[in-house]
Amino acid sequence: MAEYSVLSLVRNALGGHRRWIRAWRDPEPKKRYDVLIVGGGGHGLATAYYLARNHGITDVAVLEKGWIGGGNVGRNTTIVRSNYLLDGNNHFYEHSLKLWEGLSRELNYNVMFSQRGVLNLAHSDGQMDAYARRGNAMRLNGVDSELLDRNGVRRLYPYLDYSANARFPIYGGLLQPRGGTARHDAVAWGFARGADRLGVDIIQNCEVTGFERSGDRITGVQTTRGTIGCGRVGMAVAGNTSRVAQMAGLELPIESHVLQAFVTEPLKPLIDGVITFGAGHFYISQSDKGGLVLGGDIDFYNSYAQRGNLPTVEHVMANGCAMMPNLRRLRILRSWGGIMDMSMDGSPIISKTPIDNLYLNAGWCYGGFKATPGSGWVFAHTIAEDRPHRFNEPLSLGRFTTGHLLDEGGKGPTPKLH
Amino acid sequence: MADATSLPQAPLPPRRSPLDAVWVAGDYGAAAVGGPGVTMLRRSGLSSVQLDARRGTAASLRAAVAGALGLALPGPGRAASGGEVRALWLGPDRWMLLAEDTFALEAKLRAAAEPAGGVVVDQSHGRTILRLSGPAVREVLAKGTGVDLHPRAFAEDAVAQTGLFHLAVTLDRRRGTGTFDVHGMRGFAQSLFESLCEAAAEFGYRLSE
Amino acid sequence: MIRIPCPYCGPRDHDEFSYAGDATKVRPADPAAATPEDWHRYVYLRDNPRGAHLEYWHHVQGCRAYVKVLRDTATHEVLAAGLPSDDLPFEDLEAGR
C-alpha cells in the first residue's frame, strides 16, 4: 500500500493518527556530500529529488537557511502555464507542465495541481495580434492554446467589465486550458518527502555563508551549521542569488525585486480559472480554501525585504477592480512579498558557471513556480552530466554575452520592466 | 530660430480650452450651507513661458530677468510675482513665467534672457490652469496629492511639482486664504477636471466663468 | 511608502519618482576604447547588494532631476540622497558591512 492513500488515511484515522511518521527526516549534516543543493525552495528540492530519481545520485543534501518552502515557493500566486512565445522558454515550460500533470502520483503527495485554464485578456488589436502570435507559436510546438474573441471570453467569465464604462475594453484573450494552479506548500513538501525517501538529507536552519575554494573548484560550503564538503554545488536560492553568487566571486545579470501578493477572505467558488488583465499587471485565481489569490506588478526598486508599499497595492487593486468590478467589496485578508531574482531579459538561467563544479539556477522573475518540476529535472541533469539538458541549453548564462536573449516582453536589460 | 512670434498681423481666433466641452458654470455636488466648499475657475489665455538657464548661466539669467521684468527668479519650491509676471520654480535651472497676454511675455523673454544664457520655450498652450479657492480646497487637493498643503508646510508662494490624481501638475499656493493654482497638462485636463469635481462633490463646488 | 528627500523638492513619496537602478554602474567614458566585456558589465551585470545600495531615482512627477539615493535594500531605509555629482557615504558603509 502506498504510504499515502485513502486506505492509509482510514487506517490511521482509526488509530488516532498516531502512526504517521515525519514527512522528511531532520538529520544532522554529514561531513561531505557528493552534491550540495543550496536553497530548499521548490527548485532546490525538485533538483535533489530528480538527482536521486533520474540519476541515482543520492548522496545529496539540500541546505536551507530557514524552513523549507519559506521562500518564493511558499509565497507565490501558484499560476502554472506554458504559454510562452519564444521557443527557448516554451519548450522548457511545456516540459515542466507535462511533469506537473503526473506530479501528485509521482510524489505520492497531492500537490493539488488543478488544470482550470489560464486566460490572458487582450485590450487592443495590437495585443490580440501578439497573443495570436504566441498562441500560434505554442500550437506549432504542440502546446494547447485557444484564441478567444470578446464573446468567447464572456462565455467563460460573464462578470468581467464588458460595459461602456471600461477604460480598456476587452477585445479577446488567449486561453491555455491545461494551465492552472497548484498548492504551493504541498509542492515543496511533496518534493522534500520524495527526496528524503530516496535518501536525500534535508537540512533546515542551515545558511550557506561562504564557499571553500581550491582553484576553480568548490570543495565545500561554510554554513551556520559548520563546513560541509562537497563534490558539486547547485545553487537555487532565487531572490538571494546575487548574495550567494558573490560568495563565490560571481557577478550576475540579476537584480532582486519585491513582488507582493494578496489573498482575500475565503469565499464560496467565484472564479474558476486563472484570469490575467492585459491593460495593466494583474492576475487572479481562487484557492481551494476559497481565498482569491491575486497579484500584479513588482514594487519597482531593488529589495530584499519581503514586503512592499502601498502604491503597488493600490495599483494592483485598481487593475483588479477594473477587470472585475464585483471585487470591490471583497476584502483583502493578507498581503505579503517575495524577493524575486529578476534577470536582465526576464527569462531564467539554468546553467554551468565559470566555476567548474558550481551550477546556477536563477533569474526566475515572476514565473518560476510553474517551472519547479521542469527546473529540477534539467538542473539535476546539468549537475549530474556536467552539461545542459536540451531544454535548458537556451537558458545559459552565456546568452547575455552572445546576444541570444530570451526577452518575451522586448523590454531590454531593465529588470523592473520584465 | 525665432518662431513666427513676430506679432502676427491677422486677428487671432480666440483660444480654445480643453475644458470647453465640459465646463458649464454653476453649482454642483452636495448643497453646502454657506456656499460651495470649492470654487473653480479657468485661467485661460495666459502666456506660460518656460525659461531654462543653460549650464553656468543661472546668475546672469537672474540678473537679466530682474532687469527686464523686475522679477527675481525664485528658488526651489517657491513662486515670485513682479509687475504683471509671476514666476514659478519648476526644477533645477527651470522656471515657468506667466502673464496675462498672448505673445508679449515670450518676446520679452527672448530678447532679455536668450543673450544671458536662457532657453525660452513657449508652453502657453500645453498647460491648463485652474484656480481653486474656498474652505475645502486643501481637503480636495489632499485627495490627490501626497504633498503637505498645511500652511505650516506650504505657505503662500509655495510651489510644488507633484502628482495630483496621478497626473503631473504644478501647484502654486497663491496669496489669500486657500487659493491654489493648479497647472496640468492640456491633454489630461479633462481627466484632472473630473477628478477634482468628484473630490469636491461632497463639499459642493462652483464652476465659475 | 519610501520617502525620498529630493535635494530640490524635499521629501516626497517614492511613487512620484521612477526608479533608475544601480548608480555604481559607470558607463564607459570612452566608448571607442571600451571592450565588449566593458559594455557587458555595464549593461548586464549588477552587484545587487543586500544592504546599502546606491541608486538613481528620477523625480519624474516633480523637478525631473535624477536623484542619487543611498538606500538599504533590506529595510528600505533611505540613508542619504543627493545629486548625481554628489559623493554619498557609500564606500564607508560598504567597508563597514
Next chain:
Amino acid sequence: MTGSDQSHRLPTGGAIDRRRPLAFRFDGREYRGYAGDTLASALLANGVRVVGRSFKYHRPRGVLTAGPEEPNALVELRGGARIEPNTRATMVELFHGLEATSQNRWPSLRFDALEVNDLLSRFLVAGFYYKTFMGFPGWHFWEQRIRAAAGMGRGTTEPDPDGYETMNAHCDVLVVGGGPAGLAAALAAGRTGARVMLLEETDGLGGRLRSDRETLNGTPAMRWAEAAAFELVDLPEVTVLTRTTGFGIYDGNVVGAVERVADHLPVPPAHMVRQRLWHIRPRRVIVAAGAIERPLVFGGNDRPGVMQAGAVRTYLNRYAVAPGRQAVVVANNDDGYRTALDLAAAGIHVAQVVDTRSAGRGEWWRRAVDAGLDVVDRAAVTNAYGRMGLVGCDVTRLDGNGGTAGNGRFVPCDLIASSGGWTPSIHLHSHAGGKAEWDDAIAAFVPGPGRAGVTTIGAAAGRFALSDCLADGFRVGAEAARDCGFGSGTAPDAPVADEASVAPLQAIWSVPGTPGRKVKRFVDHQDDVTVEDIELAHREGFVSVEHLKRYTTLGMGTDQGKTSNTAGHALMAGLRGRPIPAVGTTTFRPPYTPVAMGAFAGRAAGRHLAPIRRTALHDWHAANGVVFVEAGPWLRPQYYLRPGETNSREAMDRAITEEVVATRTRVGISDVSSLGKIDVQGPDAAEFLNRVYCNGFARLPVGKARYGLMLREDGLVDDDGTTSRLADTHFLMTTTTVHAAEVLADLEWYLQVVWPELDVRVSSVTEQWAGMALAGPRARDVLAAALDPGTADVSNEALPFLGVTTTATVRGVPVRIFRISFSGELGYEVNAPADWGIDVWEALMHAGEPHGIRPYGLEAMGIMRIEKGHVAGAELDGRTTPDDLGLGRMASTAKWYVGRGMLGKPAYTDPDRPKLVGLVPVDGRTRIRAGAILVADPDAPTPIPKLGHVTSSAYLSPTVGHPISLALLARGRERIGEEVWAVFPTRSQRIRARVTEPCFVDPEGEKLHG
C-alpha cells in the same frame, strides 16, 4: 432559538440609545435592537445563540468576542450587489433595516448538511487532502466538491455600486487607537500645538473603558475619556478619525488607514463615498492598539455560549445585554473575577467561578469571595456541552502536572466566560519590522526593539494596568511632540486609577480532557484547528511555527489568529520541549483587519482606472463622426463614420478604405498630436543628438528634418522619429506616441548623469503643439490655400522633401510646417499651438474641400505605412536590430552612439536572423494576419521549426488591391520571390505566401519628392 423581543436586554445601563429602536433582519427573521448596538449585541439581546458555522466541520458557532478578532460570528451583510461576506457581526453598527444572513451552511443555519464533516472529523485531520485524492477519478473531480464545501461567505458577480476614495495626510504625531493610552498620548501631544491625528477603529473613543467599570479618582473612567474626546475635538491641529483602522505601517512610517465613512448607514448618501483610504505621513507614530483576549482551550470550547470574559463585560456594560442567564467563569488570570463580579452586578447568576491557577488568590479573588461567588481554583472547565447552545460543562480539578484529578462535576450553564490572558496587539509594531519579545508575566509577545519613530504603548505594549496605560500615553505623547519641535516633553499629570492589585497569570495552553471522553479542543475556532491537529503536525515534522501554520491552517482565517496564534505556538513549543520565544511567532502582515479591495483602488475604477489623454483636436473629431480607440493613455481617431451612420463592421471597412483612397488619390488629414515632441536647445544640441541617434545629426542643416533611429544600450532598436533643426542650437525631436515619456527621461538621464558636460536643455512640448499630417497628391495645393498669403512659400523648390518652415500663419495662427510623410505621399506635418489647433485644422479642411479632403484615422494610417513598409510598434518590438528592419545602413560607422558597443554580438549578426520583408497571399485574396507564423513545412512533426512571423497586416491594401503584410523572416532578404507558409493554427489557417520587398507602393519615393 429562544429569541423573543430583546429577551436578553438588561433593564438599565449600557451606552445604547433606548429611545431609538432599530429593526433588522437575520436569516430573514425580524428583530429589534437599539442605536449603539452592534449586530452581535443586538442578536445576543434577542437570545440568538448560533450565528454561524465553522469553516471545516460546520459546527454551530456563537459570538465569541466583542471586537475585530471575532472568528465565529461572520455573516453576509446586506445583499445583492452590496453583499459583504464574512462580516464580523461584532464590528457592524446596527442600522435601521439592516439585513444579515448566516453563511457557510446549507440549507439552513440550523440544519446544515455538511455538519456531517464533524462526524467525519477523524478523517479530516490537518493536511488529510495531501494524502489522498491522487488516483481515480483525479484531483479535479474531488476539487470541485472540496471547493464547494470550502470558502465561507458568498461574493457577488455584480459591480459594487458604491464609491471609494483616497486621502493624504501629514502630521507630527499619529496615534493609532483611541483607548485610554491613545487618548492620553493624543492629548499630551495635541496640547503642545503639534499636528496630531488619532485613529480609532470603532465608532467611539474610550477603548476598554467603554466596556469595563474602571474608575479614576472615584468617577467612572469613561467620563475622563469623554472629556478627553471633547478636548481633542477643540484643539485646532488635532484630527480625530473614528471608524478608522490603521491597517498597516509601511516604509517611511507611512500608515495606511481605512475610514468606514458610510458603513454604518443603510446606503451612502449622494456624494458620500463608502470608504476612504488614508495615507498618513507622520513624523512620529504611537501605537496604542490595546490587547486581545485569548480563549482558554478546553473540550467543547467552541460551543455557542462560550465567550471571552472581556467580551462578556462588554456586552453587559456597554450594550446592556445578558449573554446568558446562568454563567460559569473560567480563567487563568484575574479577569475571571472581574467578569464574575460584573455578571453578578448585572443580576446574572454565576454558577461557578473557576480559576485554573494555583496562586490566584489576590485582591480580586478576595472581592469575588466577599461578593459571595462560588469560587474554585486549581480547576478547569474540561468539557462543554450543547450543540446549538451551551447547556452545561464539566468542572474538574487539575492535578498540577498537566492532568486532571478526579471526575468532573457537571455544572449547568448557558454561558461560559473564559479568559486565557491577553495578547498585546503588536501588529503595527511588527509591520514596521519591530521584534517581538516574550513576556512571561503575561505569557505573550510584547514589542521588542523596533523602527525609529514608532512607539507602542499601553496594553499593546503589554502594560495592562489603567494607570500604566495613562502614564505611557501622557509621557510618550509629550515626548513625541517634543521630538517634532513642540512643547517641553514633560508629561501632563495623569488622573489616579483606583485599581486593585493583580495576581499573576499562570499560563495554561490547553486544558486536559476528561479521561475517557473524546472531546475537541479548539485552538483556532474559525479554521477548526484542534490540539490534536497540532500534535499531528508535530508528529509529521511540521514543527516550525510557519510549517505548523501552513499545514494546519492555524491563524489563516479572517481573524488571522488574533485569538489563536499564541496558544497554538505555545502548544508546539511544549511538544518540542523548547521555550516559546525560541519557537517564535509567525509573521504579522497588513492589513490588521481585512480591507475592501475597492478602498485600495479608490477612485481608480471603471473608466477612471487610468486618466485619459485627449489631443487638442479631440472636440473636432468628436463632433465629426469619429470612432476613438485607446492608444495607451490617448484616445485617438480610429476612423470616421459618415454623418448619421452607425458603427458596424461594414461601416468601418468602408470608412477605412475611403480614407486610404482619398489620401492616396486626393488628400487626407490626420491628427498626429500624440507623437512625442521634445525641444532640444543648447550649443551642444547637435553633438548630443549625434550620440543618442545611431545615424548622423551633427551636420543636419538648419531648416531641415531627418529621420532618426535610436538604440537602447543593448543595441536593439528603441524608437524612431524625425528630428528637425530649427536653428543652429535648436532642434525639435519627435518620438513615437508610446515611447515619448521614456525617450524624454532617457535624454534627461544622459544629460544629467552620463554627459553632464554637454550644454543642452530638453523639454517636452508635446502638449504645446497640435499636430496634423496633411498627405496626398493635393496636399500642397491645400496647404498653400490655407496659409495666410505671403507667410511662407511651400513650393517644391522652397520647401523640398524634409524641408521645414516656421514662418507661416494660418488664420493668423503661427504654425510650423515640416515636409515629412509617414504615408509615403506628398505630405506635410503642420504643428499649431494647441489652443488654436482646431482653427488650423478647420482651415485646412476648408481649403481641402474642393479637393475632396478626408480626415483619416489610425487604421488608414496603419494601412498606408504597411504599404510603404515603414516600421512601427509591431516591428519595433524591443527585439530587433536596425539591420533586421532593413535600416542597418542608417547605423553610422563614423561615430559612437548609444548601443553601438553591443551591435557586434554574434546573435545580432547571425545571418539567420529574421529580417523585414513583405508578404502577399499567393491566392491574392486571403489575409495573412499579424501573429501568423512562417514555416517551411506546416506538416512537419511538432515542434515545427519556425522561420519568422507576421508583424503587421492590412486585410486589403486599397492601393495594390489585395491583402499585404509585413513579416520578420529568417534570411528574409534572400528569400524575396520565394514562397513560404503562413500558418495560424489558432484559427486553423494556413496560407501560401510570397515573400516580397517590404515596400508595396512607390518604392522610389516619387510621390514623396514630387
